[in-house]
Amino acid sequence: xxxxxxxxxxxxxxxxxxxxxxxxxxxxxxxxxxxxxxxxxxxxxxxxxxxxxxxxxxxxxxxxxxxxxxxxxxxxxxxxxxxxxxxxxxxxxxxxxxxxxxxxxxxxxxxxxxxxxxxxxxxxxxxxxxxxxxxxxxxxxxxxxxxxxxxxxxxxxxxxxxxxxxxxxxxxxxxxxxxxxxxxxxxxxxxxxxxxxxxxxxxxxxxxxxxxxxxxxxxxxxxxxxxxxxxxxxxxxxxxxxxxxxxxxxxxxxxxxxxxxxxxxxxxxxxxxxxxxxxxxxxxxxxxxxxxxxxxxxxxxxxxxxxxxxxxxxxxxxxxxxxxxxxxxx
Amino acid sequence: xxxxxxxxxxxxxxxxxxxxxxxxxxxxxxxxxxxxxxxxxxxxxxxxxxxxxxxxxxxxxxxxxxxxxxxxxxxxxxxxxxxxxxxxxxxxxxxxxxxxxxxxxxxxxxxxxxxxxxxxxxxxxxxxxxxxxxxxxxxxxxxxxxxxxxxxxxxxxxxxxxxxxxxxxxxxxxxxxxxxxxxxxxxxxxxxxxxxxxxxxxxxxxxxxxxxxxxxxxxxxxxxxxxxxxxxxxxxxxxxxxxxxxxxxxxxxxxxxxxxxxxxxxxxxxxxxxxxxxxxxxxxxxxxxxxxxxxxxxxxxxxxxxxxxxxxxxxxxxxxxxxxxxxxxx
DNA sequence: CTGTTAGCGCCTTCAA
DNA sequence: TTGAAGGCGCTAACAG
Numbered sequence: 198x199x200x201x202x203x204x205x206x207x208x209x210x211x212x213x214x215x216x217x218x219x220x221x222x223x224x225x226x227x228x229x230x231x232x233x234x235x236x237x238x239x240x241x242x243x244x245x246x247x248x249x250x251x252x253x254x255x256x257x258x259x260x261x262x263x264x265x266x267x268x269x270x271x272x273x274x275x276x277x278x279x280x281x282x283x284x285x286x287x288x289x290x291x292x293x294x295x296x297x298x299x300x301x302x303x304x305x306x307x308x309x310x311x312x313x314x315x316x317x318x319x320x321x322x323x324x325x326x327x328x329x330x331x332x333x334x335x336x337x338x339x340x341x342x343x344x345x346x347x348x349x350x351x352x353x354x355x356x357x358x359x360x361x362x363x364x365x366x367x368x369x370x371x372x373x374x375x376x377x378x379x380x381x382x383x384x385x386x387x388x389x390x391x392x393x394x395x396x397x398x399x400x401x402x403x404x405x406x407x408x409x410x411x412x413x414x415x416x417x418x419x420x421x422x423x424x425x426x427x428x429x430x431x432x433x434x435x436x437x438x439x440x441x442x443x444x445x446x447x448x449x450x451x452x453x454x455x456x457x458x459x460x461x462x463x464x465x466x467x468x469x470x471x472x473x474x475x476x477x478x479x480x481x482x483x484x485x486x487x488x489x490x491x492x493x494x495x496x497x498x499x500x501x502x503x504x505x506x507x508x509x510x511x512x513x514x515x516x517x518x519x520x521x522x523x524x525x526x527x
Numbered sequence: 528x529x530x531x532x533x534x535x536x537x538x539x540x541x542x543x544x545x546x547x548x549x550x551x552x553x554x555x556x557x558x559x560x561x562x563x564x565x566x567x568x569x570x571x572x573x574x575x576x577x578x579x580x581x582x583x584x585x586x587x588x589x590x591x592x593x594x595x596x597x598x599x600x601x602x603x604x605x606x607x608x609x610x611x612x613x614x615x616x617x618x619x620x621x622x623x624x625x626x627x628x629x630x631x632x633x634x635x636x637x638x639x640x641x642x643x644x645x646x647x648x649x650x651x652x653x654x655x656x657x658x659x660x661x662x663x664x665x666x667x668x669x670x671x672x673x674x675x676x677x678x679x680x681x682x683x684x685x686x687x688x689x690x691x692x693x694x695x696x697x698x699x700x701x702x703x704x705x706x707x708x709x710x711x712x713x714x715x716x717x718x719x720x721x722x723x724x725x726x727x728x729x730x731x732x733x734x735x736x737x738x739x740x741x742x743x744x745x746x747x748x749x750x751x752x753x754x755x756x757x758x759x760x761x762x763x764x765x766x767x768x769x770x771x772x773x774x775x776x777x778x779x780x781x782x783x784x785x786x787x788x789x790x791x792x793x794x795x796x797x798x799x800x801x802x803x804x805x806x807x808x809x810x811x812x813x814x815x816x817x818x819x820x821x822x823x824x825x826x827x828x829x830x831x832x833x834x835x836x837x838x839x840x841x842x843x844x845x846x847x848x849x850x851x852x853x854x855x856x857x
Numbered sequence: 858c859t860g861t862t863a864g865c866g867c868c869t870t871c872a873a
Numbered sequence: 874t875t876g877a878a879g880g881c882g883c884t885a886a887c888a889g
């Protein structure tokens with residue numbers, strides 16, 4: 198049984214042409230007569246030929262693969278983060294049907310510089326950077342064009358991100374418009390670019406609505422939501438709306454509110470950010486600013502595939518509000 | 528600048544040996560004198576040499592890569608499923624430090640047979656099957672040894688799974704032991720092997736505790752938890768404990784309980800299954816049977832790397848109970 | 858439009 | 874213990 202895998206040579210022989218011609222047909226070159234083209238494809242079917250990716254990679258000096266690179270710090274802990282899965286999902290949706298594959302690199306924070314250099318050296322079609330700080334992204338970008346950063350990055354590094362500020366603004370406006378009178382925020386880390394955008398959006402919209410911005414320092418994690426909310430409740434017992442830096446933070450807010458005896462949305466309205474599946478799974482279902490992660494990952498992947506990335510490839514995607522029960526009018 | 532990447536040839540020249548010898552050193556062959564070995568490693572450092580994976584793959588006819596294969600149906604929707612990320616995390620923890628990489632294939636349910644064949648044909652070091660039904664896994668296994676299924680599979684297919692029945696038993700015992708008097712269950716799909724194990728565990732433990740098993744049909748999703756709970760509440764308003772087929776289901780249970788005005792854990796105790804991050808993020812934090820996903824994925828990966836898989840490679844891992852607030856004594 | 862001819866970088870016999 | 878030499882399967886000039 199175990200017949201050896203057919204090679205281009207075999208295909209060529211079966212089609213009565215040379216290996217080179219067969220190659221041309223298969224790689225979709227144009228300088229081939231329709232007749233031979235048909236013969237070759239026929240032979241391919243016949244033999245069940247499939248190109249050997251390794252050989253091809255060696256010959257053209259580039260592997261048909263998209264590298265997903267994630268820096269895994271305590272905040273973005275892959276393995277407990279929906280964001281990451283959404284990225285994968287977005288990439289693969291584009292790669293489906295292509296014979297490009299996806300390779301994943303998760304890099305521990307401490308060894309990031311070294312490992313990033315390793316990856317940059319061996320990148321295939323291109324790399325998608327997730328949670329890579331601007332400085333490191335810039336370094337990577339210097340060693341390898343064909344890169345896109347998911348989320349804001351250093352200037353000159355191609356990137357795509359959600360419109361964090363606009364999303365936050367929409368959230369706050371929504372809360373005031375539906376009758377809330379004192380909307381506070383639990384922010385992310387002060388040095389996180391996404392968090393910064395959301396924070397400034399919150400402040401802007403608050404002022405715009407004639408209110409003083411009130412926020413607690415937090416982070417993209419459950420605990421931050423809990424403690425931040427506790428602080429805010431202590432200082433502002435009359436608050437009736439909370440904007441959380443992300444869904445995970447919002448889950449913490451939810452817990453703290455619950456423990457303080459406040460009901461959502463009756464006593465306090467809540468809006469998260471991300472619109473991950475956490476939002477729909479929470480009780481009550483959570484209003485959240487939708488970050489189109491899959492879409493952004495897909496766009497980035499497409500750009501990498503077509504090679505259209507450049508320092509100017511900078512995209513900011515809209516982040517529309519997804520309204521659910523947690524912000525229903527009181 | 529752009530100096531060409533050093534090759535084995537270069538290393539050999541720098542070390543004053545032949546390409547072949549350099550290769551031997553680098554691949555860790557033993558028939559080399561200590562002196563030359565040192566010289567070669569020195570040259571490697573000097574030149575910053577890194578083997579070309581594509582070339583190596585071509586030469587030895589196998590790519591240094593672990594293939595993660597996930598069938599993406601509505602239940603396991605990658606992109607909204609913590610389980611999947613945990614698998615990735617487990618695989619990569621083993622691969623770190625190796626120059627083996629991970630490739631991901633997500634396959635839509637309908638085209639599964641074809642695509643699985645494609646993957647089987649091009650597998651590198653080995654494949655890890657996730658959510659692949661026994662029949663398809665068997666087919667894959669027939670085309671390619673070097674495979675492990677995560678979760679129960681067809682006989683003869685190497686596999687590793689959590690002890691679903693034992694986990695369920697522990698959950699039920701825990702509930703009765705802590706004072707509950709009527710523990711019901713929201714099950715998974717009747718044809719899902721994990722769900723079957725948990726279901727039988729629940730029944731066994733119920734009978735053992737002197738109670739009649741009472742369960743609602745459900746599934747591994749939020750909605751199933753909601754409607755299942757509603758049915759159960761209608762038929763058994765006096766229930767005071769619920770065992771849910773998985774954490775997601777449990778989130779649905781939580782919602783339904785909330786909406787019915789029951790408090791957790793005061794009125795009803797709840798135990799989920801998986802101990803995914805959902806459990807810790809829920810309000811109240813959820814008691815859950817821990818499925819050691821990362822650990823299982825890591826074991827499978829290790830087995831693939833060492834090539835010790837065989838039809839007899841069958842593991843069942845313990846699934847200990849992780850106790851949190853949702854099942855605190857009333 | 859098609860065939861010929863070199864490699865791509867590495868591993869692996871086969872001799873020495 | 875080491876070197877020489879032949880592929881692995883494919884692509885990419887270069888002729889014809």
